[in-house]
Amino acid sequence: PGENLSTDDPRLEYGRWGYLESHEYRMYNTYDVHFYASWALLDLYPGLEVSLQLDFLDSVEREDKQSWPELYAGNTPYRKKKYSVPHDLGDPEEEPFLKVNSYNIHDVSEWRDLNLKLVIQVWRDIKHLNNKDGEFLLQRGIPICRKLMEVAATWDKDGDGLIENSGWPDQTFDSWVMSGTSAYCGGLYLAAMAGMAEMEDMQGNEHQWVDELEKGKAS
DSSP states (O other): TTTTOOOTTHHHHHHHOOOOSSSSSOOOHHHHHHHHHHHHHHEEEEHHHHHHHHHHHHTOOOOEEEEEEOOTOOOOOOEEEETTSSSSSSOTOTTTSSOOOOOSSSSSSGGHHHHHHHHHHHHOOOOSHHHHHHHHHHHHHHHHHHHHHHHTTTOTSSSSSOOOOEOOOSSSTTTTOOOEEEHHHHHHHHHHHHHHHHHHTTTTTTHHHHHHHHHHHHH
16 A cells, blocks of 8 residues: 555555565565564665554554454454554565455464564664654654553553563464463563653653563663
8 A cells, every 4th residue: 555655654655565474374574473584684675674663653554344254263363453453565476565464373463572673673763764754763663662652561460560471472472371371472572661651751752661671680
């Protein structure tokens, strides 16, 4: 989708870009593992990195109510829930960039790491992109990152400032069961709060993220 891009959107200069996870995971821009590959893309081709991030930010606000049976538990959630980061931007045999979330092993809207990985990467990319692209990403990203963090906060079931895993493979290691507070997802949550604090400061906004971060670190 490109018809509604603003005139200063970096994608008009850099285009759209996608890469497949592997020959058996035929999905574009699989985000949980892009988290690890993204440093190389940002370093070598920063325009492609900002283009990819903007595509994911756009996808967060969309909802696809197609029934999407998950293989792990047999439930039938929506294919894409609003205010969740999709696992991927689609299968080449469907309509990639429009029909997202081709992955169907789990309901990834409940994965504990995807929302946080987007917040962290947006924060990092703003600091490394040129001023024009970084400012555009900040303006576009921060309201969406706030929504993602609101969802993530609902996973802090005991109110101690750290999210909990739910007792099923609710993160990128999709056959590993995690329960309660984990170093992996808890650490991502702390990093995402630190990122939110700095991004809000960049805009001169009042925020609660420093207090929330200290609460989580104490736990």
